[in-house]
Amino acid sequence: MDKLHKAIDKRDSLVCLGLDPDPELMPDIGILEFNKAIIDATCDLVGAYKANLAFYEAAGIDGLTALMKTVEYIPEDIPIIGDAKRGDIGNTARHYAKAIFETLGFDSVTVNPYLGYDAVEPFLSYHDKGVFLLCRTSNSGAADFQSLSCLSPDSCEQKPLFAVVAQKAKEWNKHGNMGLVAGATYPEELKLIRMICPDMMLLIPGIGAQEGDLARAIHCTMPAKGQRAIFASSRRILYASKGHDFAQAAREAAGQLRTNINSILNSD
């Protein structure tokens, strides 16, 4: 988390650029070549990178090789989040944590809460690594379970499931290395999460291709000084142009997002 705060400060940027190489959208070059061009073009403009493992896994051995080389290629002082959304029982979770933090070399990871504490703890036990727990995701199906009204275990109140998850995350964050994932597409939920966890770093997807309202998301997640959130965007930046100028177009889109976020923050 220190590394993340420093990278944000140095580049004055709350942009988290998702490196999600989609063969249907990217130019006709290799994944590693594509990522290197994007990183070269954006590394002075972003506070963090994020790689969604699905895109690399779909490409098999070549994808995994490109992912490992991409993680190595990213400048030392910019954190990279392994957007893996893993969740498994303790014994298995230890192997996932090893895969993400040691084999792949990520600085942090996204984890699914459904399996409970013993599925999250093996990631948290790497005290120098970050863990972003899924809380309220940005997709439409999120409401199926995350918004169910639950009887909270520590009170007699009914609360939506995601609020119980946020409350648990606060309890589990003993080493200060935990954050939450909450989609920009649900601002009221963002507000509630920020109330429950006033100090936690938030990772906010859903402002790009998913059309969440950036200004509302900023106001909901950073109502007070010192509160921080990073805003993940992938497709809108990576595929700003499909032509040879894709890297330059990505630079412009990332710079524009940085400017937009900072303008909204500074106008408050």
Added chain:
Amino acid sequence: MDKLHKAIDKRDSLVCLGLDPDPELMPDIGILEFNKAIIDATCDLVGAYKANLAFYEAAGIDGLTALMKTVEYIPEDIPIIGDAKRGDIGNTARHYAKAIFETLGFDSVTVNPYLGYDAVEPFLSYHDKGVFLLCRTSNSGAADFQSLSCLSPDSCEQKPLFAVVAQKAKEWNKHGNMGLVAGATYPEELKLIRMICPDMMLLIPGIGAQEGDLARAIHCTMPAKGQRAIFASSRRILYASKGHDFAQAAREAAGQLRTNINSILNSD
């Protein structure tokens, strides 16, 4: 699911053997060599294999290569489940589904329900592949969220979250290619899940190293004729011996589990 039923019938076995190569427990040989020896020793005794991706991912490129060759090596008529517990928004879930079903060649997959329908649908849309949705997992942390009492969306009743998940799975199972994961360690929960989904294939972990009660799990999941569940065991079988006789010991352990299950079924 047809392939699974046929493999179960042919081998008279409800054993699902988990191929989870753990470097701390396995003999000092390569993953692929280990898996091949285990498969050779057990392929007439099991109804399905299951590979937990964490163990392969932790081993990097070598692990992924061994996984792909393992999937190829398994006899054509035995289904292999990719125990990946994936869950991500629709666009990303499509890439995970491609990775599991096309790149890796699994017959079925385990999926996490937390993100809701659009995270599950891309897997279900492969009509010739199976999808086991996590419902009530076998670990102790499962109670953190899965057992929370929720206001069910289709009634005014309070139900545990996992029961809402089971109900949704029933609705989502339009192509008959869905099953549920429910741990043997929680027999009362198994009973409730079986009541909600009387016809669904259940994948039951937790009978081996996790010490769930096999007889109770069988009675809870197969109270009526025609109902089916497969029982996953990994460590108890794979690491029955640490010596050179590991494959023979695995054969004996797998055979013993098959016999135990069938004896309990036949004594009813």
